[in-house]
Amino acid sequence: MKLVYRILLHLTWVLTLLLAGWAALFYFTLIDEVNDEVDHALEARAEVIVKRVLAGRELPEASADGNTGYFLHEVSSEYARGRARERYTDEEIYIPERDDEEPARVLRQTFRDADNRWYELTVMTPSFEKEDLLEAIFYGILYLYLFLLLTVLLVTVVVLNRTMRPLYALLRWLDEYRIGTSNAPLEVETSVTEFRRLNEAAKRYAARAESSFERQKQFIGNASHEMQTPLAVCRNRLEMLVDDPQGLSEEQLGEIAKVQHTLDYLVRLNRSLLLLSKIDNGQFPETEEVDLGTLFRRSGEDLGEIYAYREMRFVMEEQAPLRVQMNPSLAGSLVANLVKNAFVHGARGGEVSVRISPRGFEVANTAAEGPLDAAHIFDRFYQGSRKKGSTGLGLAIVDAVCRLYDLQIVYAFRDGRHTFTVNFPK
Amino acid sequence: MKILIVEDEPSLREIMVRTLTREQYVVEQAADYASASDKIAAYDYDCILLDIMLPDGSGLRLLEELKKRRNRAGVIIISARDSLDDKIEGLELGADDYLPKPFHLAELSARIRSVLRRHQRDGYECLEAGNVRLWPDSRRVEVDGRPLDLLRKEYDILHYFMARPNHTVDKAALAEGVWGDHIDQVDNFDFVYAQMKNLRRKLHDAGADIEIRAVYGFGYKLIRP
Known part of the structure; x- marks a missing residue:
């Protein structure tokens, strides 16, 4: 896997988690803030109505109008005691004018008048569709995510190409490097310490490989040359024995022939090694x-x-x-x-x-x-x-x-x- | 015939001296550049066997010296290096032949004879054994003055033996000499026997008085009358 893809893959994971978490946080904070504001307004309206009831003054006309409507009815003391004084809920309210249900924030408040009678007051105000908000946030985040990803991709590619240029040059050089042949020098201009050290290490190891290759070649050549004279001595002494006019028995001749064949094998082996070392040393220039x-x-x-x-x-x-x-x-x-x-x-x-x-x-x-x-x-x-x-x-x-x-x-x-x-x- | 052997390895020098003495040559020896140089200055030789890797100098310098003195000795370079550069340089400096180590003794004496012949007869080369004569230049063979027709390999074998009379030749060495270097993995020498049988029959039919005799378990030897 190329480095750029690997980096991109990691960034994709991190960005996905980060943005998903951030989207959830954003959503809940927003809802919380909006509810807070709406609840304040509802509380204020409820307070006005409760005060008017307690003072026995005339109440505004009760209606189911979603914007300003309220309901007031008497409840038993058991009902009131079993509940909190103020209760906020999100509900779907039926709007007769539109013949439809709309989301609304609802406050139910219980109170008691001077005659010790319990009332429950319900005030409401229309609110927004949570699904719509969720959807809007989701798409917003998705677009942001894709945009960020694209930006990261472009930046990564550009940055990698810029900063990693010495690395790629070194890789190309290593790919083309052949021990024992004339190789182009490694020419990479870089001010990055890590790359400089990498280049120096590569050069050092190439030089080391080159010199051990050279030594090995020389060793094979020298060893083969050194063996030629002793081989000649062995072979020729046997030949003298065979040429001896005194004569040897057939059995002895047979044994000598076997030794000579082994010797011939050694001579051929040596000759082949010499040939190899000469080819490797480029000693066959004429064509x-x-x-x-x-x-x-x-x-x-x-x-x-x-x-x-x-x-x-x-x-x-x-x-x-x-x-x-x-x-x-x-x-x-x-x-x-x-x-x-x-x-x-x-x-x-x-x-x-x-x-x-x-x-x-x-x-x-x-x-x-x-x-x-x-x-x-x-x-x-x-x-x-x-x-x-x-x-x-x-x-x-x-x-x-x-x-x-x-x-x-x-x-x-x-x-x-x-x-x-x-x-x-x- | 006087031969100078310039070789620093004592064992190999001794072998060469003994072999060539047995072949009726007068043999002198030198172990290094200095003594070889002295000997060349003092005496004339018909043939010089020259190892070019000497402890105190290159044999090639000895060749230059010979050239300067207008010495007419035939020179065979003997080298452990088997390098084409040495060979070319040696031949350009006036050497007659180049023999890489390790060589067969039979090969050495064949080369010496060839060099001596060339020097004495001014390039006119004919090998003679008994009533058989062979001209390497034209690949011609005569038995008792009558031409003898031989196939390519038969001729090569006869040439090989006539250049090495009285040497017992191992069949593997013969095969390598005639068929080239490819015989290293051969474990069956039928191809040598087949050619040899034909050659011997032709020689016999033509009335040759030489014989290529089999040495059992080893190889062959050319016997002159």
Whole structure:
């Protein structure tokens, strides 16, 4: 969820509660105030009438007229004693002139004259419709609420965009950051302390990652170089033993052959690591036009011959020639590793197919098992099923070459086939 | 034939000295830049094997020195770095070949022979073993003066062995030498046997007096009469 939506959501909750509470308070305060005023007026009118009754003077004409009307009748002392002297109520009063009921504020007051007779006086005054008021307040509050919400939205968006600009710039920079490549410098002008610290932390961590990546690359390169001479010594001493004219027994030769094959594996592993570290170090700057179709055809023929015992067919479909600017030896590595991978891991008796289009190529093979773990197949030394003599670096080299030339490589499992698709940027 | 080995690793130097001595070369050795420089100044060599990473200087400087002295020795650079830059720079400075470590001894002697041949016969190259002659430039083979037709891989195998006579070659090394680097996950060498069978039959039918003999459990060896 974007920050602006999150802030807005919280503000919406708070505003809803606040305005609802405020609306209730406003409504009751208003009603209270109005009743107070009306009650005062009613009390004054009642007082005039009561005084006239007690003084025995002439009373105004009693009528049911809502505005000034009053009723006066005698009540029993039990009735009077059982009630408060003054009682205010909100009632619906029938207005004969209009033949309708209208809301009114009513005061009922009991009193006693000199002859100890009890009277009840009822005075009333028309009041307003409470529902109308409620509705008016509700709509007022609703409009205010929407208006506030809109204002808050606009202010939030503007303020966030203004003040958070350094944050978004930093996020963009982090998104585009790739370790081991030339990255644009982080240029964010800000006076906000938190953002400055964030930027500095980001730069610091990027530098740290960069330097450890560099050290790792150098370490792999150096370690591989250091191993070349001892490997040469081991290999050559065994060869001297084999070339010895004195002759060795067949059994001894067999043992030496096994040691040599293990040594060959080490040599290949070392060579692959060196190749990877050289690709990562950008030590293949020279490029020329390479015809990938020719490379694939040659690779397919050679490997088809080598893996003839696995009885696999090699099928090639060249929709259009694909000529690209690449380092020829890296192009060879890319092609050979993908095709070899297909032959080695394909199902025995299956098919290895290469399809070349003007924009890229696709290498597929009939799968022996289910889909591979797409997240890890390009990792160094990752092997779904360990194959004898496999270095586990073939696809890592493919990936490194693709990264070097900004090629997009995708693995997919379709119709029981492992498919690697490489697309060249236009 | 006199060969100078410039290599700082004593064990590897000893192996190279022993192997080349066995092949009837006169071998001298130098462990560092200074002694190599002295030896080059004092003597003439037919071939120099040069490690370019020496404790007291780069072998590439030695190449410059040789160039200045107009020394005609053939030079094979031996490097642990297998870097294209070194290779290009070395070849531009007049080296004849570049051999990355770790190498096969058979490969080393094949390269030495090739360099020596080029220097002596001014580029005219022909490999000879018994009554079989092979011209790498034109991929031509003759047995007793009569041309022999070979398929591409058969020719490659024969070339591989004729450049390495009397070396026992591991079948994996042969496969890698002829088929390239792709054979790392092969656990079945039928494709080598098949080609080898055809090649041996053709050589036999043509009356060649050399033989590529199988060394059981290991590989093959070219036997000259």
